[in-house]
Amino acid sequence: MFIEIEDLKAEPLHVRHVFPVDEIRFSHADASLSEPVTADFVLTHHDRDLHIQGTVETAIAFRCSRCIKDFTRPFSSSFDLFYAPQPDWGAVSTEIELKYEEMEVGYYDGVSFDVNAMILEQIELAIPMNFVCREDCQGLCDQCGADLNEGACRCKKEEPDSRLSVLLDFQKKKVQKEE
């Protein structure tokens, strides 16, 4: 979806659109979009400077980096962005520099605004560096590959930890005495 700046008339321009997964070119080694992306935003503009506020919603299928199971999670992110025509940096005036210095500004060609690219960027900025199914995912045993979320595997028990076995023996004796 492109917004032609020449055609912008009444503001604010309210856009609500559902983008099929293949229109948003999201590519990630461990994740993919599992639902169409709903974008809902309001665009106001001053000349060719754009101000866009809204949300993107979809669902993301990912592989947990610890237990390597596949999961799907709803995803939503809100944004508040400013875009300006790409300045001619060769002839940039101090006035323009001051104007943009204080704000995080994205640039576009000043003619047509690429909504898909903006949506893709918002998704990429908001996804985590590492996908985990839950914060305390125990992952897999590095020896036998068992899923430690489903309980400890035998490898742990076979670990020769004398302090632990002494403690266990002590508890066993204590339980026997109490019985």
Ligand SMILES: [Zn+2]
């Ligand atoms: Zn996990």
Ligand SMILES: [Zn+2]
């Ligand atoms: Zn194990």
